[in-house]
Amino acid sequence: MRSLWLLAVLSLSLYAAEVVKVGDKFKDSGKCKACHSHIVKQWEDSWHSKSHYDNDEYFRKTIDYVARKNNRKSLNSIKIECAVCHNPRISVTSTSAEYEAIAALNLDKDTATAKALKSDTISEGINCVVCHNIDQIHDNLPDSKRGIHRVTWMKSGTMSGPYDDAKSPYHKVEPRDFMDNNPNQLCFVCHANDSSEEGHRFTNMQAEFANGGRACVDCHMGPRKDGVAATLRDVNGKVRKRLIREHGFEGAHTEQMWQGALKVDARKSGANLAVTLTNPQPHALPSGFGSREIVIDAQYYSGTKVLKSESLSLTSHYLTKRGKPTIPHLADKTVQNISIPALGSKTFTVPMTVGADQVVVVVSYRLVNDEVREILDLKDPIWSKKMVIKKLILKL
Ligand code: HEC
Ligand code: HEC
Ligand code: HEC
Ligand code: HEC
Ligand code: HEC
Incomplete structure (x- = not known):
């Protein structure tokens, strides 16, 4: 043996x-x-x-x-x-x-x-x-x-x-x-x-x-x-x-690739706005390299006046052995991985604003979340650019 x-x-x-x-x-x-x-x-x-x-x-x-x-x-x-x-x-x-x-x-x-x-x-x-x-x-x-x-x-x-x-x-x-x-x-x-x-x-x-x-x-x-x-x-x-076939290997860095990459649905749910993201792709999104991010932005209006903006970040955070925030390559553990699974869906809630008659919901993707961008001091605007997946308007 x-x-x-x-x-x-x-x-x-x-x-x-x-x-x-x-x-x-x-x-x-x-x-x-x-x-x-x-x-x-x-x-x-x-x-x-x-x-x-x-x-x-x-x-x-x-x-x-x-x-x-x-x-x-x-x-x-x-x-x-x-x-x-x-x-x-x-x-x-x-x-x-x-x-x-x-x-x-x-x-x-x-x-x-x-x-x-x-x-x-x-x-x-x-x-x-x-x-x-x-x-x-x-x-x-x-x-x-x-x-x-x-x-x-x-x-x-x-x-x-x-x-x-x-x-x-x-x-x-x-x-x-x-x-x-x-x-x-x-x-x-x-x-x-x-x-x-x-x-x-x-x-x-x-x-x-x-x-x-x-x-x-x-x-x-x-x-x-x-x-x-x-x-x-x-x-x-x-x-x-x-x-x-094409040899462009287009992916996360290509803005057009994100359009419609997830299905987005929003509805009122008590005192909240419920935003459901459905992933038709065979791998999770975000996926692959860590510290990618999906952002849900909700802007509440009364007529043409903006009352309030809410933002929700869907990303992973990484901690060192001592529990300090770090980058994926030095991580001892991942906390808060909230990516949308392959062929699955997840619902997130955003607080509603009293008096609003309309909300504009924009779901977008960023290559690097704020935490890791700051740790590494990344300068090129591509890393923080929000690439739009879907925008929708809901009458309240
Ligand atoms: C990441 C891997 C990868 C890289 C890098 C790559 N190829 Fe390919 N290549 C493939 C795959 C996979 C196919 C088969 C595509 C298919 O299913 O027909 C292919 C197909 C081809 C073909 C057959 C015709 C076609 O387009 O399908 C040629 C010729 C070719 N590649 C040349 C190149 C050249 C020249 C380069 C560098 C500029 C290159 N490849 C870089 C993966 C790669
Ligand atoms: C002098 C012309 C020439 C150069 C230079 C050349 N190739 Fe080709 N290559 C060809 C031809 C011709 C074919 C066959 C195409 C066909 O059958 O449709 C081919 C086929 C291929 C295939 C497909 C092979 C297969 O069996 O499917 C690949 C991959 C490839 N080349 C890669 C490369 C790479 C990488 C380079 C550069 C390092 C290169 N070629 C340089 C002429 C060239
Ligand atoms: C049905 C189509 C489809 C298939 C099959 C697919 N992908 Fe994707 N992939 C996408 C879409 C759409 C996105 C999101 C937009 C983008 O980044 O291109 C994506 C994103 C990615 C990303 C970036 C992920 C992120 O969140 O940063 C990588 C890396 C990737 N795919 C690699 C792969 C690999 C490797 C495979 C095979 C194991 C694969 N994909 C199979 C459609 C597909
Ligand atoms: C030898 C290793 C290797 C192989 C094989 C390979 N990749 Fe990659 N791929 C990488 C690395 C590394 C990156 C990241 C490069 C960077 O961003 O600097 C990448 C990036 C990508 C991206 C992301 C582009 C973007 O804009 O986010 C896509 C899509 C992708 N690869 C698809 C494929 C597909 C499809 C195949 C199979 C045909 C393949 N790769 C094979 C190593 C590989
Ligand atoms: C097992 C293979 C593998 C090894 C080893 C590896 N990488 Fe990667 N790396 C990849 C692939 C594949 C991608 C593209 C995946 C994606 O974009 O989601 C990637 C993407 C990245 C990216 C994102 C690049 C961009 O343009 O967005 C960074 C940063 C990175 N790797 C850093 C590193 C560092 C630093 C090391 C060594 C400590 C390393 N990688 C070792 C496979 C590897």
């Missing part, structure tokens, strides 16, 4: 992230432009392309804050931890006690770790050769092993894709089921769960997913439609028609 167990541990550790160098011909999206320029353009606008310390203020300031609050780990070690999902083509996947000792003395400039973090192989975040170089996804591993620790890579220069009859003069191709019939498997490599430095699991999108037949790609890459995968012409001067 014991040897069986040992064998299992051994074979699991054999899967520990294996780095495959990305050849210069493939490492950035610019190399794909000559034949896939339409795809490159869509991807450039996506937040996958911004997933790097230099390109996403929220990500950068979270890393800085975690490193500041942790005196056992250097900034670079935290960056390496986050790279597991945010920059999975990194060439160094863990740091040692020796590294920490050198980093503490600022003598780490020439180490493999420092060089890996500066490399232009990772500067594009989640780029083409993250998804299209995955060979296998190991769902037999424990569910905390994600990103780089859950996949094995193709040989550099082979692209995994949805078609089993594609040919390209620039690269080899291999069809994979997770690019075609089973795409959630690909998304769940990273969008599954994440835990804080204290080991607290602050998000679990995979566990809350209600599989109603629609895949992540159906909504976040749009339905399959007629188009071309490559603009390269064949010997007869023709391009090949294909069924393709």
Whole structure:
């Protein structure tokens, strides 16, 4: 029995992230432009392309804050931890006690770790050769092993894709089921769960997913439609028609995506206004990354005069071991998670104002709640912008 167990541990550790160098011909999206320029353009606008310390203020300031609050780990070690999902083509996947000792003395400039973090192989975040170089996804591993620790890579220069009859003069191709019939498997490599430095699991999108037949790609890459995968012409001067999807990965940062994302209903209920939010999506909202927020604003009128405004914040709050407010990545526990479950609904009450004859209810979404925005001192207006989900007017 014991040897069986040992064998299992051994074979699991054999899967520990294996780095495959990305050849210069493939490492950035610019190399794909000559034949896939339409795809490159869509991807450039996506937040996958911004997933790097230099390109996403929220990500950068979270890393800085975690490193500041942790005196056992250097900034670079935290960056390496986050790279597991945010920059999975990194060439160094863990740091040692020796590294920490050198980093503490600022003598780490020439180490493999420092060089890996500066490399232009990772500067594009989640780029083409993250998804299209995955060979296998190991769902037999424990569910905390994600990103780089859950996949094995193709040989550099082979692209995994949805078609089993594609040919390209620039690269080899291999069809994979997770690019075609089973795409959630690909998304769940990273969008599954994440835990804080204290080991607290602050998000679990995979566990809350209600599989109603629609895949992540159906909504976040749009339905399959007629188009071309490559603009390269064949010997007869023709391009090949294909069924393709968009590469914009539109989500929480895209204002239009929020319009109608929840159904909103409001009615009088005694001395209160009852606002019911119904979520038709197969995952909770807010979901995914912690500290997102839904805001219910109710403005009471008498004629054209505003009598009173009420506001209700639906978000999660995180506490340290000592019970102080903190960010998800340093949390010991989550309090007050009030997101709307997948395919479910919740009713919230807002106090009514005496003498009002009309109320305007606006339900909106914010990427970061006040608490975390203040802790991290986030400056870009995108983090506090209210993106409207639904506005309705109720005569009282
Ligand atoms: C987050 C993962 C991901 C990233 C990043 C990504 N792709 Fe894709 N790509 C997919 C998936 C999934 C499909 C299959 C879509 C479907 O169901 O047909 C796909 C399909 C394709 C196809 C087939 C045609 C199509 O559009 O469906 C090509 C070509 C392609 N990708 C090229 C690229 C290039 C070039 C980049 C970088 C600019 C890129 N991809 C980035 C996931 C990704
Ligand atoms: C010289 C042109 C050219 C360049 C450059 C090029 N490709 Fe392609 N690629 C093609 C052609 C042609 C196809 C086949 C299209 C078809 O069959 O409809 C293709 C197919 C693909 C597919 C789908 C494979 C499948 O089996 O489904 C992916 C994914 C892909 N390319 C990714 C990339 C990435 C990533 C880059 C940049 C690193 C890149 N390509 C650069 C020409 C090119
Ligand atoms: C290698 C890890 C990884 C994989 C695989 C991956 N993602 Fe992501 N995705 C991320 C990270 C990290 C972010 C956050 C980037 C940021 O905001 O800087 C993200 C962000 C997103 C967003 C949010 C965009 C926004 O505006 O809020 C959507 C939607 C998304 N991914 C969809 C998908 C889908 C669909 C798939 C599967 C086809 C997929 N992702 C595969 C890591 C991944
Ligand atoms: C039926 C359509 C649908 C499907 C299927 C779907 N989503 Fe979403 N998702 C939405 C809508 C609508 C929103 C809210 C608006 C937005 O952020 O795009 C959303 C929001 C998100 C967000 C931001 C959540 C937040 O509160 O900040 C992420 C991340 C995301 N989806 C990832 C995924 C992943 C990963 C899958 C597959 C496991 C998936 N989605 C499946 C429709 C869908
Ligand atoms: C298990 C994979 C995984 C790991 C490890 C991971 N992340 Fe993420 N992270 C994601 C995914 C997936 C998203 C996008 C989800 C969403 O938008 O809801 C994301 C989103 C974020 C966001 C929100 C970005 C935005 O633009 O809104 C921040 C901030 C963030 N991560 C910080 C970190 C930090 C700091 C670390 C390391 C301490 C880290 N992450 C490690 C998967 C991961």
